[in-house]
Amino acid sequence: MASKAVIVKSKKSGGKGGRGGYEEKTMFExxxxxxxxxxxxxxxxxxxxxxxxxxxxxxxxxxxxxxxQLLSPV
Structure with missing residues (x-):
């Protein structure tokens, strides 16, 4: 049985004035x-x-x- 990479959608931070969107990440990422x-x-x-x-x-x-005695070097 072969394992399949599942795509997880995570919210992408939108930076300055940008629109926040979703980027697709695999389970490994x-x-x-x-x-x-x-x-x-x-x-x-x-x-x-x-x-x-x-x-x-x-x-x-x-x-x-x-x-x-604990902290002294001698």
């Missing part, structure tokens, strides 16, 4: 747009959440360090 959008959001979340996550995990470790 819609998935590509969605995955690009979600990966950009995940990149921002990881970028701003990595250091706080390391601090929280470090504070919950077995020999409980103080915040100064």
């Amino acid at each position: 819609s998935f590509k747009d969605w995955s690009t959008w979600s990966l950009k959001k995940a990149k921002v979340i990881v970028h701003y959440g990595f250091i706080p996550a390391v601090i929280i995990i470090g504070m919950n470790s077995d020999p409980k360090p103080s915040l100064y």
Whole structure:
């Protein structure tokens, strides 16, 4: 059974003074747009959440360090 590309209509933003219309996208193009959008959001979340996550995990470790000991380079 061969799979068929389904055409999805999505609203096209009309820019300055232009008329908004509909553009046809295949299912693959819609998935590509969605995955690009979600990966950009995940990149921002990881970028701003990595250091706080390391601090929280470090504070919950077995020999409980103080915040100064955790952040000092020595």
